[in-house]
Every structure is written in C-alpha cells, then in structure tokens.
Amino acid sequence: MIIPVRCFTCGKVIADKWDQFRADVAKGENPAVVLDRLNVKRYCCRRIFLSHVDLVEDVLQFSVSANEEGKI
C-alpha cells in the first residue's frame, strides 16, 4: 500500500528514502546504484525498495477530491 516506515527485518527507517529512490529510478538510473547512494546497504532493506508497489497512488484515484471551493 504505502512504503513501510521501517525495514521488516532489521528495523532501519526506510520510508524517508522512498521518494528519492522512485524519482531516481524513474530517470533511468540503476536501482542498485541509487540504493548504494542512499546508504541502504543490507539486502533486507533493499528488497523492500525493489519489491514495493506503491498502491496508495492508485487507491487515491478512487477517493473523493475537493471540488472548486476546496470542500469534499
């Protein structure tokens, strides 16, 4: 759904690095290089980045947005 706050296995805080990771990978960079740069070294943390599907973006499409007056 949304990137886990911490790595399931070791407990490192990873959620703060997700946006940077996604932006850099979208630019065509190698995920391994991006993760090294973000100082995500252990494979327990790396697999969360590599396998995460950010479904919250899709779910948000179905939720109510504000109308012109900014009210729901």
Place this chain on the structure above:
Amino acid sequence: MDVEILDATDGQLRVMVRGVDPTFMNAMRRIIMSEIPVPSIELVYIIENTGVLYDEIIAHRMGYIPLKGGEALIFTKDCECQGKGCPRCEAILTMDVTASENSFKVLSGRLKAEGSVFAANTEIPIAELNAGQRLALEARARLGTAKQHAKWQPVSIAVVKYEPQVKIDQKTCDLCALCVDECPKKILEIKDKRLVVTSPLVCSLCKVCESICQKGSIKVTYNDSNAVLTIESTGGMTNEELVSAATDVLLKKCSSLRDALKELPEAA
C-alpha cells in the same frame, strides 16, 4: 579491557573491545537491541481522517517513527497515575493537516510536539491525501523497550563479531593465488612474493580460502576475547548515547541483584 573506536561513519559505530569476555559483549548487544527504554507513540486518537488509509494503518505507522527527547519520562507502569497516563509518563504530539493538492504526502515533520518528545526524522511519510482530505490526530508517546514491541527498538543493527585471525604459513605457501581470487571480501593479496592480509577485520570467517588451498598453508580462526561491536541507531539516540544507556541498564540489573542478596537471611 581496552576500547578502540574503529570508525563512526554512515550512521554506524564500530568499536573494538580487547580483553573482554564474549558473554559480556553479548549482554551489551542484547541490551542495546531490546532493553533500552525509549519513547514511542503508543496511543493515537484520530480526530478526523478522511484519507484512504485506515486509522489503524496510520496509528501503526506512527508507532515506528523514531522519537527524540523524553529523557525525564518514566515508565507508565511505575507511574503514580497507575497506567492511566499523565504528563510524567506520557508526551503528547498533535497533527492537523488538510491537503492542499492531490497526492499530498503527510510527513512526520508535521507532528507538533506538545511535550518533551518530537520526531527524530521529519521526512517519513505517514499518509497520502488528496486535495481537501484531512488528517487530524493526537498521539501519546510512552516509554517502552523492544522486548515489548519492535517499535521501541533503538537500533537497526547491533552485532558482535570476534576478531578474525588469518594465519598464513609462508614456508609452505607457493603463491598460487587461488585464495586471492576466491576470497569474497578481497582482503588477500600477494605483495613482494608474500601472501598478506590487507584488512583482517573485514574477514567474514567464511573459510573459503582454507578450503581452496591445496597446501593447507592458510588457517582462519578467531580470538573471542577481542570483539567488534557494530551498532546503527535508528535516529532517536546517537550511537554513543545508546552504548552508555546500555551500560546503565546493565548496572541497574547488577545492583538489583546485589540488593536482592542483601535481603537474604544471615547465613548460619
């Protein structure tokens, strides 16, 4: 006991402790891992949540945000309030965010500290909202230890490794370099017609070199009275603070054992 700081980079602290019992180092490691009291969000009162994430998901995510401060807090179970929660054992954080645009990320930096505790990392996304959706809540942080729940774990790694000893018999080694190529850590090298270990502490004790050598000239052992402790804080406390907090916990355990012995009836 002789302590040497090997390095403190990338949020990690590595200390070499020489002349120490393995059980002592393991006690330190286990205390750092699971018995240091730190604050973490324990109760979340949702005032309004019109976003797509359930209240429970948001509360669960908030528990994992590392918190700073709260040095004066005491455990709720030891407090005069008898577990109800009061300013002595609880710190309040509040948040009220209304999204101004679609796909708006609510970051942990939006948590407002009403007490002594605040978010150590301000970049953690708590939820994502569409324009006009609101997330308003009040959270209460309490002290706890990782023995109760992993959200109170102050480190992501706490590891003890014994000092590796790579012994090379230069007389029988014929410099075939098989071990040099096979070592996964790439720490073996042939220099001036001698096989040398460039950084012995990096050795993972895998013994690949030992099994590949046909002459039996390389032997890998470890010295368990010299240990390297590696810790990586999640951000609430610095690595140095964690080590000293761990010694406090250990001292407290020892003194409660001593106090218990004082109450023994006089031996006949």
